[in-house]
Amino acid sequence: MTAPDVRGGQDAGDFDVEEVLALVKDSRASAGRRTPGDPGPAPAPAHPGTGHAGSGHSHERHRATPWPEARAVAARAGRQRAAHRAPVAVPLDAALGLTLAGPLAALTDLPSFDTSAMDGWAVAGPGPWTVRDAGVLAGHAAPEPLADGEAVRIATGARIPPDTTSVLRSEHGRTDDAGRLHATRDVGHGQDIRPRGQECRSGEHLLPAGTLVTPAVLGLAAAAGYDTLTAVPRPRVDVLVLGDELLTEGLPHDGLIRDALGPLLPPWLRALGAEVTAVRRIGDDADALHQAVTGSTADLVVTTGGTAAGPVDHVHPILGRIGAELLVDGVKVRPGHPMLLARIDDDRHLVGLPGNPLAAVSGLLTLAEPLLRALAARPAAEPYALPLKEAVHGHPYDTRLIPVVLRGGRAAPLHYNGPAMLRGIAAADALAVVPPGGARPGQEVELLDLPWASAGPGARFT
Ligand SMILES: Nc1nc2c(c(=O)[nH]1)N[C@H]1C(S)=C(S)[C@@H](COP(=O)(O)OP(=O)(O)OC[C@H]3O[C@@H](n4cnc5c(N)ncnc54)[C@H](O)[C@@H]3O)O[C@H]1N2
Numbered sequence: 001m002t003a004p005d006v007r008g009g010q011d012a013g014d015f016d017v018e019e020v021l022a023l024v025k026d027s028r029a030s031a032g033r034r035t036p037g038d039p040g041p042a043p044a045p046a047h048p049g050t051g052h053a054g055s056g057h058s059h060e061r062h063r064a065t066p067w068p069e070a071r072a073v074a075a076r077a078g079r080q081r082a083a084h085r086a087p088v089a090v091p092l093d094a095a096l097g098l099t100l101a102g103p104l105a106a107l108t109d110l111p112s113f114d115t116s117a118m119d120g121w122a123v124a125g126p127g128p129w130t131v132r133d134a135g136v137l138a139g140h141a142a143p144e145p146l147a148d149g150e151a152v153r154i155a156t157g158a159r160i161p162p163d164t165t166s167v168l169r170s171e172h173g174r175t176d177d178a179g180r181l182h183a184t185r186d187v188g189h190g191q192d193i194r195p196r197g198q199e200c201r202s203g204e205h206l207l208p209a210g211t212l213v214t215p216a217v218l219g220l221a222a223a224a225g226y227d228t229l230t231a232v233p234r235p236r237v238d239v240l241v242l243g244d245e246l247l248t249e250g251l252p253h254d255g256l257i258r259d260a261l262g263p264l265l266p267p268w269l270r271a272l273g274a275e276v277t278a279v280r281r282i283g284d285d286a287d288a289l290h291q292a293v294t295g296s297t298a299d300l301v302v303t304t305g306g307t308a309a310g311p312v313d314h315v316h317p318i319l320g321r322i323g324a325e326l327l328v329d330g331v332k333v334r335p336g337h338p339m340l341l342a343r344i345d346d347d348r349h350l351v352g353l354p355g356n357p358l359a360a361v362s363g364l365l366t367l368a369e370p371l372l373r374a375l376a377a378r379p380a381a382e383p384y385a386l387p388l389k390e391a392v393h394g395h396p397y398d399t400r401l402i403p404v405v406l407r408g409g410r411a412a413p414l415h416y417n418g419p420a421m422l423r424g425i426a427a428a429d430a431l432a433v434v435p436p437g438g439a440r441p442g443q444e445v446e447l448l449d450l451p452w453a454s455a456g457p458g459a460r461f462t
């Protein structure tokens, strides 16, 4: 194993020659104003973009979409499509993680009858009381009315007999030798009775449209009488893993490597609210890719690899061949800048993730996450920011996404954050959004939540 380089495991390939020169020029122009770790604000791009697919790296940068705009484009594409998707009725046990398509209105009063809040006696009028032989248990039919001066044993959740004035808790009552019940505490009128409709009346709106279905929502819906929920359908995603060099088991050998994205993407996509309908490994075969894309009925096709302009990078040519509209073609973000978003037709989109694994994660969070969130009508995550524990070296033009751990209210950057590396992200709680030019220690940076972290708001594995 070779020792990590001085940039803490960052791939040298993260910067090209032109960018390094730009960094040098930029720091010369501002000599004396900055520390080496603080390259300062990004210089404006020198010339407007005219590049087309495969025209070379420097052109691509100028055609590329700024990172915040790329996310907005993806969200807008999702919203436009979401407006035409019909809601579906989903059984409660399949609805976790979906979004309510309409308000949840109670189908019953809650509670639906006057209910005892405690185990004890239902009593009528002031004590002492004569106690009836038969008690009242939860789940039983309507009990007989009580006469004044009468009491009956009652269980928590049981129906209150008509003319009951209060419930006396078992620990607050005592029976004398003659079998009469006495209160050992004052009992207020109506005490420990949950009146019908205390929580809601039938027809009352309990939750608005757009609410995320959590376990608590499932419980409330069941209590309020629902067997199914009317929800926004889960976006369906097909994953196409490209690359002849990929192995699905065993150790890397003879230039072949393990497919890291086949195992990584499906659960992550599910955490983003998607149903993964297929994961297909189709090698570097243009026709197979063409067939897989045109034959897919999923709302979103996610491809991995093949986004650049190499000899077997088939994603751009296939998109051209099927007349797809490129909404985002490259993003000013590191890693992951060759990522793309295309509209295949009225119903379907494609997100092209770069093959380098951390670059693919960057594409997932930059393009697939906002698109899927909007398609699933999930509420937007509250943006949040924390101060950085240490400086992060910036890219001169592009946003950087850096794996961080969140400790003591600060975001500590992790090493091994190069585009081909998963070691940093596997230990991370979030991705820090480092603006062009870098960030100083203590500078607040936006954080993108990871589905397994508990530190911030946002999606979780469901
Ligand atoms: N001339 C240029 N070459 C490259 C550029 C560029 O701008 N100009 N960008 C580089 C960057 S940055 C990235 S990222 C990659 C993106 O390339 P592709 O999306 O075409 O990906 P591939 O070439 O297929 O693969 C790149 C790399 O990742 C490995 N890989 C692919 N799939 C997987 C997988 N499922 N699991 C693990 N590893 C995977 C693959 O073997 C390659 O090593 O392009 C650069 N080149």
Ligand code: MOO
Residues within 6 Å of the ligand: 013, 014, 333, 334, 335, 336, 337, 338, 354, 356, 359, 419, 420
């Ligand atoms: O560095 Mo590339 O940007 O790995 O995606």
